[in-house]
Amino acid sequence: MITDRKTPLILLCLDAVATLVVFNIISHYRGVTEHFVLTPLLMPFVALVFALYLVDGYRARTDMMSVDYTSVHAIALVSAMLAMLLLTFVFIPEGYELQTSRSVIAFAFLVLVPLTLSYRRMIYEQGSQVRNDRRLVFLGDSAAFDGFREECRQMATPHPLIHTELGSARAAATGVGGERIWPFAQVLREVEEERMGIEAIVMRESSQDLPPGTLEKLVRLYFTGVPTYTLELFHEVYWQKIPLYRLNPTWLFQAGFSIAREPVFERLKRASDIMFSIVGLLVAAPIVALLAVAIFAEDRGPVFFRQSRVGRNGVRFKAVKLRTMRNVEGGDLYTQKGDSRITRIGRFLRSARLDEIPQLWNVFRGDMSLIGPRAEWDRLVEDYERQIPCYYFRHLVKPGITGWEQVNYTYGANLEDTIHKLEYDLYYIRHFSFMLDASIVLKTIHVMVFGKGR
Numbered sequence: 001m002i003t004d005r006k007t008p009l010i011l012l013c014l015d016a017v018a019t020l021v022v023f024n025i026i027s028h029y030r031g032v033t034e035h036f037v038l039t040p041l042l043m044p045f046v047a048l049v050f051a052l053y054l055v056d057g058y059r060a061r062t063d064m065m066s067v068d069y070t071s072v073h074a075i076a077l078v079s080a081m082l083a084m085l086l087l088t089f090v091f092i093p094e095g096y097e098l099q100t101s102r103s104v105i106a107f108a109f110l111v112l113v114p115l116t117l118s119y120r121r122m123i124y125e126q127g128s129q130v131r132n133d134r135r136l137v138f139l140g141d142s143a144a145f146d147g148f149r150e151e152c153r154q155m156a157t158p159h160p161l162i163h164t165e166l167g168s169a170r171a172a173a174t175g176v177g178g179e180r181i182w183p184f185a186q187v188l189r190e191v192e193e194e195r196m197g198i199e200a201i202v203m204r205e206s207s208q209d210l211p212p213g214t215l216e217k218l219v220r221l222y223f224t225g226v227p228t229y230t231l232e233l234f235h236e237v238y239w240q241k242i243p244l245y246r247l248n249p250t251w252l253f254q255a256g257f258s259i260a261r262e263p264v265f266e267r268l269k270r271a272s273d274i275m276f277s278i279v280g281l282l283v284a285a286p287i288v289a290l291l292a293v294a295i296f297a298e299d300r301g302p303v304f305f306r307q308s309r310v311g312r313n314g315v316r317f318k319a320v321k322l323r324t325m326r327n328v329e330g331g332d333l334y335t336q337k338g339d340s341r342i343t344r345i346g347r348f349l350r351s352a353r354l355d356e357i358p359q360l361w362n363v364f365r366g367d368m369s370l371i372g373p374r375a376e377w378d379r380l381v382e383d384y385e386r387q388i389p390c391y392y393f394r395h396l397v398k399p400g401i402t403g404w405e406q407v408n409y410t411y412g413a414n415l416e417d418t419i420h421k422l423e424y425d426l427y428y429i430r431h432f433s434f435m436l437d438a439s440i441v442l443k444t445i446h447v448m449v450f451g452k453g454r
Contacts, residue, residue, distance in 0.1 A: 004060035004131070005225060007123060011058050012049065014119050019045045022115065023108045032101045040097040044084050044105065048112065051080035054439040057120065060131075061238070064117070064124035072446045073120075074113050079442060081109035132158040134197040137187055139164050140204030140231070148202070148231065155239050159199045162187065166211065188217050191226060201228040240408070241423035242430060247390040265432065273370050277363040284357045288322070291354060294345045295323055304358060309375040312398045317367040319375050322355040353448050356401050363401065371437045372400030373425040384418055394425045397432070404428035404436070407443035 023041050027033045055072040056062040063069055084105050088098055098105060136152070136159045138145050145163045152161060164184040190196040201218065210218075218228045235243045292303040305323040308316050324346025325335070335342070342350065349355040359375075362368040368375060373394045376384070384391045400406075405424035410417075428436065 004127070007060040007127070008058040010123065011120065015048060015052070015116060016045060018112060018115050018119075019048060019108075022111050023104065026108050026111070027101075027104050030101055030104055030107075032104055033097070037097060043087070044080075044098070044108070047080040047084050048077065048109075048116075051076035051083075051442075052116070054435065054442055056439075057116075060127075062124075064120045065128075068446065070117065071450060072443055073117050075445050075449070076442050077109050077113045077116070079445075081106060084109070130197075131199070133160070134199035135160045135162050136199050137162045137164055137182075137201045138204075139166070139184055139201065141165070142181075144204045144231075151239075157238070184214070185211075188214070188221075191221060192217070198226045200234065201226065202231055202234045203228065204231050235423070236427065236431075240404075240427055241420075242426040244389065244419060244423060244426075247393070247426075265434075268434075269369060269437075270366070273363050273366075276370055277360045280357075280360045281364065284360070287354070288357055291322055291345070291349065295343070298343050298345050299326065301326070308378045309399065310378050310381045310395060311367050311375065312395060314392070314395050316378055317362065317365075319367070320358040320361055322349055322358060324349050324355050353402075353444075359401050367398070369398040369400045370402070371440050372398050372403050373428065374403060374406060374421070375399035380418075384415075387415060388419060388422065391422060393429065394422060396429055402440060402444040402447075404440055407440055407447055 019041055020038070023044065024033075024037055027037055052058065052073070055069070055076045057073060057076070085102060088096060088105065089102065092099070136157070138148050138161060140148070142163070145161075149161055152159075162182055163180065164182045164187050166184050187196070191198050198221075201221075222228060229237060231245075232243055235241055295301070295303050302323055305321045305325075306318045307321075309319040311317050324343060325339070325341040326343060346355070359368060362375075363370055376399075381391075403425070404427060405421045408424050409421050
């Protein structure tokens with residue numbers, strides 16, 4: 001049985017063999033080379049690994065069987081193919097062996113799409129049943145456990161849950177809600193004696209309240225493959241978001257926050273925003289012109305929609321979008337599913353995210369970034385800041401046309417959705433990196449191609 005720890009290494013080795021075999025077979029078939037090619041394949045292998053890493057292709061917990069992963073996997077390798085073609089025939093000096101044929105690079109990556117996906121699915125399916133049978137042990141009171149159980153349900157976490165509390169090794173008790181409460185010492189003994197399969201141990205708070213000797217046992221279990229997380233860290237590692245219950249005014253000064261501590265990231269991000277917004281505006285101009293005609297033809301209304309949004313540090317600006325709705329007095333503040341105010345062309349624009357194109361002008365001006373938290377209407381922000389603690393943290397960075405929340409959560413239509421969206425926004429703010437931005441770009445392409453916008 002392949003363990004989760006070995007999965008990334010095994011996939012990396014399989015990807016290396018697949019790249020080596022596929023490129024050599026296609027090169028030989030196309031008559032490009034008669035000898036075995038090795039060293040020149042390092043660059044396409046690095047491109048493949050980088051692209052798949054961005055879409056969690058080496059993460060044991062990624063659901064390789066899902067349609068969503070299948071599409072982002074294909075998008076990642078096609079992107080790697082385009083990057084390789086660009087590097088090979090534009091930037092690399094003559095003499096590189098793969099410059100003899102563009103078709104070899106193109107066909108090889110297209111063949112690698114189903115091949116690399118197939119053995120990922122085989123490995124995932126082999127270990128999924130055993131993995132899903134492993135339990136999550138939650139150490140905390142009943143109220144905290146109820147919240148954790150509900151969060152697991154919403155996130156479709158497959159692992160069975162065990163509720164434990166600190167205490168003597170007595171028989172398991174029954175909580176107020178009818179759930180079985182295990183003594184923590186008993187669970188540790190069951191795990192140590194290998195009578196219980198555990199995915200991870202999740203503690204509501206820090207390890208300061210643990211009895212003497214317990215921390216040492218947890219450390220030993222960690223080295224046998226049973227990690228222990230605080231609830232906050234579990235949210236970040238498994239669900240890639242930050243729980244709001246941990247937020248306080250000093251949260252910003254904790255670990256992470258490359259954006260706040262290293263301004264060079266921000267300057268590089270701004271430079272890339274300017275470059276890509278100019279290219280995007282030029283390329284999209286004919287598309288916007290055609291869409292403008294379609295919008296006007298439907299109801300003779302204005303083509304563009306302008307609204308006051310909140311940017312970095314709470315500064316207001318006018319966001320520009322293609323109009324997708326009719327102007328109806330007294331309408332709901334939120335856009336609901338199947339909203340009658342959405343026009344026919346507007347429904348298409350929203351699903352493909354094409355209504356966002358004019359916001360490239362806001363990016364060029366510096367009001368927004370290509371990637372960041374969603375730019376919210378200032379009228380809604382005023383309510384959110386009154387009702388959601390530390391909501392203002394999301395204004396530490398510029399809002400973006402797309403972002404971590406946009407590719408991980410559906411469009412928010414109420415206060416509860418806004419809270420969940422904020423958890424993803426805070427994760428992005430804390431863990432900002434160009435790798436994370438690149439991952440968001442690939443997942444945004446998936447959203448646009450499959451019409452998952454709203």
